[in-house]
Amino acid sequence: MDSLQTPIAYLKGVGPNRANLLKDELGISTYQDLLHFFPYRYIDRSQFYSINDLPRNTSEVQIIGEIISFKLIQQQRGKRLVAIFSDGKSNMELVWFRGQKWIQDTLKTNTPYVIFGRLSWYGGKPSIPHPEMELEDAFKKGPPRALHAVYPSTEKLLSKGISQRVLTKIMMELFQTIKTSFVESIPEKIIEKYKLITKDAALRNAHFPIDQKTLTAAQNRLKFEELLFIQLQLLMKNMQRKQKIKGFVFKKVGENFNDFYKNKLPFELTKAQQRVLREIRKDVGTGRQMNRLLQGDVGSGKTIVALMSMLLAKDNGFQSCLMAPTEILARQHYQSLSELLRGLDVNISILSGSSKKSERAVISEDLLSGKLDILIGTHAVIEDHVTFLNLGLAIVDEQHRFGVAQRAKLWRKNTIPPHVLVMTATPIPRTLAMSLYGDLDISVIDELPPGRKQVKTIHRYDSNRLKIFKFIFDEIQKGRQIYIVYPLIQESETMDYKDLMDGYESIARHFPPPQFQISIVHGKMKAADKQYEMERFIKKETQIMVATTVIEVGVNVPNASVMIVESAERFGLSQLHQLRGRVGRGNEQSYCVLMSSNKLSQDGKTRLETMTRTTDGFEIAEVDLRLRGPGDLMGTQQSGILQLKIADIIKDNELLKIARKDAFEILKLDPTLSSVENRPLLQTLAKMKAYRNIWNYIS
Numbered sequence: 009m010d011s012l013q014t015p016i017a018y019l020k021g022v023g024p025n026r027a028n029l030l031k032d033e034l035g036i037s038t039y040q041d042l043l044h045f046f047p048y049r050y051i052d053r054s055q056f057y058s059i060n061d062l063p064r065n066t067s068e069v070q071i072i073g074e075i076i077s078f079k080l081i082q083q084q085r086g087k088r089l090v091a092i093f094s095d096g097k098s099n100m101e102l103v104w105f106r107g108q109k110w111i112q113d114t115l116k117t118n119t120p121y122v123i124f125g126r127l128s129w130y131g132g133k134p135s136i137p138h139p140e141m142e143l144e145d146a147f148k149k150g151p152p153r154a155l156h157a158v159y160p161s162t163e164k165l166l167s168k169g170i171s172q173r174v175l176t177k178i179m180m181e182l183f184q185t186i187k188t189s190f191v192e193s194i195p196e197k198i199i200e201k202y203k204l205i206t207k208d209a210a211l212r213n214a215h216f217p218i219d220q221k222t223l224t225a226a227q228n229r230l231k232f233e234e235l236l237f238i239q240l241q242l243l244m245k246n247m248q249r250k251q252k253i254k255g256f257v258f259k260k261v262g263e264n265f266n267d268f269y270k271n272k273l274p275f276e277l278t279k280a281q282q283r284v285l286r287e288i289r290k291d292v293g294t295g296r297q298m299n300r301l302l303q304g305d306v307g308s309g310k311t312i313v314a315l316m317s318m319l320l321a322k323d324n325g326f327q328s329c330l331m332a333p334t335e336i337l338a339r340q341h342y343q344s345l346s347e348l349l350r351g352l353d354v355n356i357s358i359l360s361g362s363s364k365k366s367e368r369a370v371i372s373e374d375l376l377s378g379k380l381d382i383l384i385g386t387h388a389v390i391e392d393h394v395t396f397l398n399l400g401l402a403i404v405d406e407q408h409r410f411g412v413a414q415r416a417k418l419w420r421k422n423t424i425p426p427h428v429l430v431m432t433a434t435p436i437p438r439t440l441a442m443s444l445y446g447d448l449d450i451s452v453i454d455e456l457p458p459g460r461k462q463v464k465t466i467h468r469y470d471s472n473r474l475k476i477f478k479f480i481f482d483e484i485q486k487g488r489q490i491y492i493v494y495p496l497i498q499e500s501e502t503m504d505y506k507d508l509m510d511g512y513e514s515i516a517r518h519f520p521p522p523q524f525q526i527s528i529v530h531g532k533m534k535a536a537d538k539q540y541e542m543e544r545f546i547k548k549e550t551q552i553m554v555a556t557t558v559i560e561v562g563v564n565v566p567n568a569s570v571m572i573v574e575s576a577e578r579f580g581l582s583q584l585h586q587l588r589g590r591v592g593r594g595n596e597q598s599y600c601v602l603m604s605s606n607k608l609s610q611d612g613k614t615r616l617e618t619m620t621r622t623t624d625g626f627e628i629a630e631v632d633l634r635l636r637g638p639g640d641l642m643g644t645q646q647s648g649i650l651q652l653k654i655a656d657i658i659k660d661n662e663l664l665k666i667a668r669k670d671a672f673e674i675l676k677l678d679p680t681l682s683s684v685e686n687r688p689l690l691q692t693l694a695k696m697k698a699y700r701n702i703w704n705y706i707s
């Protein structure tokens with residue numbers, strides 16, 4: 009067994025009790041774990057204070073001096089041990105609340121010590137509770153310690169006597185016990201390319217840095233290594249998946265596709281749309297199952313890509329389905345696709361929660377006979393009782409509303425799993441997406457159709473509401489339509505509905521019938537009622553749509569040119585971006601008005617500022633990520649990306665990109681990592697895998 013897999017209980021100064029504590033509190037079981045338990049900060053220990061010059065705050069200080077005397081003081085609960093400590097000019101107190109006997113027995117009086125700890129001030133007098141103490145002699149003989157590591161710890165560890173000092177001691181013991189140097193895990197070529205320091209030097213300096221420069225180099229090297237191995241694993245997993253899972257072959261580009269492309273397509277595809285279609289066509293032609301994520305900002309034209317992919321399926325004798333997260337959206341897809349398909353020999357239908365029994369029966373029959381080519385719908389489409397004759401392609405729109413379980417269901421729809429295209433407008437920075445969805449290939453539509461005018465975005469306080477009403481009035485006079493959206497957050501549902509209804513009434517007063525008509529849509533309404541209200545708006549029978557975020561995703565009403573978001577400070581950035589994406593879909597200048605109270609949190613301010621500054625979904629996503637961290641992003645929990653030991657997926661994003669690129673290039677030349685130069689990689693990966701398996705086995 010690799011000596012690094014030795015349980016830490018065997019390390020001198022640890023033993024079974026401390027080993028258990030370290031495992032429970034910090035997840036450290038083996039030498040390897042301990043070695044990769046990195047400090048979260050470093051403190052400068054090159055400076056010494058005299059007691060007279062101590063800073064009047066609670067910073068950590070280092071002093072040289074001697075203990076003159078001890079006294080044990082009885083207090084309400086237990087005792088405290090106080091040492092009078094002198095640096096030759098002045099005195100101060102060192103205090104212990106625990107382990108007094110041991111301390112009094114061990115520490116010598118009238119002997120120079122280097123002490124280190126956090127200052128307390130009581131009645132103008134400094135003291136240091138539980139200082140780290142080291143004989144000056146030993147300190148001088150020890151390794152240079154300009155920078156001193158501070159490790160993450162817990163209350164419990166502290167209360168059980170595992171202080172920073174003990175952690176440092178244990179760490180020193182570890183390095184003394186492992187006598188050999190640490191095996192290099194990165195190929196020579198890459199080490200040279202980036203002038204990385206060796207693994208051995210990196211590990212030693214991460215824990216016991218000789219100076220700031222070397223520490224930085226050590227951290228950089230360890231972060232790079234961590235990211236490189238994650239990327240290698242993801243890419244290899246992806247390669248294996250492609251080899252293993254057979255898929256249907258869509259050999260030809262046939263009649264329907266060509267007819268549509270030449271005669272029906274109402275506009276020219278953007279370069280990005282063309283590229284993505286090529287990527288999809290290549291995928292489905294290989295004989296392996298496609299698993300592709302299509303990212304494209306709101307309004308970038310993902311639907312047409314979906315449609316043309318489905319035509320490809322049809323031309324090769326396969327059925328396809330398109331799933332949307334809401335019924336409104338499914339219906340809208342159905343209507344717009346039906347229109348686009350008019351005159352083609354393609355049968356399309358819709359199945360949703362509110363489909364009637366008789367409709368379902370017809371759909372069932374046509375699906376089984378193969379008469380139906382395309383089925384649009386909500387989750388209902390993948391219910392187990394829905395049986396296709398030969399489902400060849402499944403498209404999931406706005407995937408962030410779809411769970412993994414639902415994706416899995418799809419796979420059971422055919423003996424060979426259908427090709428899967430997952431479309432999302434949630435802009436995730438590309439490198440992060442690649443790390444999160446290692447098992448998906450990624451296509452990006454990074455260009456909007458030509459002629460789109462940028463949506464003008466403004467932020468207004470509630471006190472300016474009357475001016476906004478005037479603005480709404482003017483836009484309606486021009487023939488435009490308006491969305492007004494209210495937040496709906498579950499915890500305060502009743503209050504939110506009150507906001508919504510109050511808002512509706514106030515708007516209705518300002519814009520009374522018959523001149524004005526208002527639609528209202530919210531989550532508590534029946535699907536049919538929502539649909540009815542929505543349709544009135546689409547048909548321009550109503551000028552204003554008052555809604556909760558049910559309209560957030562995907563609704564397409566090109567004549568709507570104003571999006572007013574109430575209590576905008578309560579929405580997340582990606583939601584605001586989605587909402588804004590509902591306008592600016594036609595040729596008119598569009599506007600997004602973010603209404604807020606004037607009590608804004610710092611984050612709230614940043615969000616609104618970001619929205620008024622940019623319309624670039626990816627830029628917005630980066631800000632969002634910085635504000636919220638990756639923890640809130642879907643998929644991050646399972647991906648292991650959060651269990652990084654030293655790298656930070658956001659702060660080290662540049663490094664991640666480099667690591668990704670290197671991993672890609674390495675695997676391109678040597679997919680199995682079998683060359684001599686890549687042996688360090690292969691060995692490290694094998695170890696990672698082996699120990700993970702051991703872990704699974706034990707726990």
Ligand code: ADP
Nearest residue numbers: 275276277278305306307308309310311312457
């Ligand atoms: P999303 O990517 O948000 O789903 P849609 O597919 O709904 O976007 O497209 C938004 C609008 O842009 C639709 O009205 C669609 O017809 C139109 N559109 C899509 N592609 C193009 C293009 N290449 N040129 C012009 N308009 C396009």
Ligand code: MG
Nearest residue numbers: 310311405562
């Ligand atoms: Mg869409």
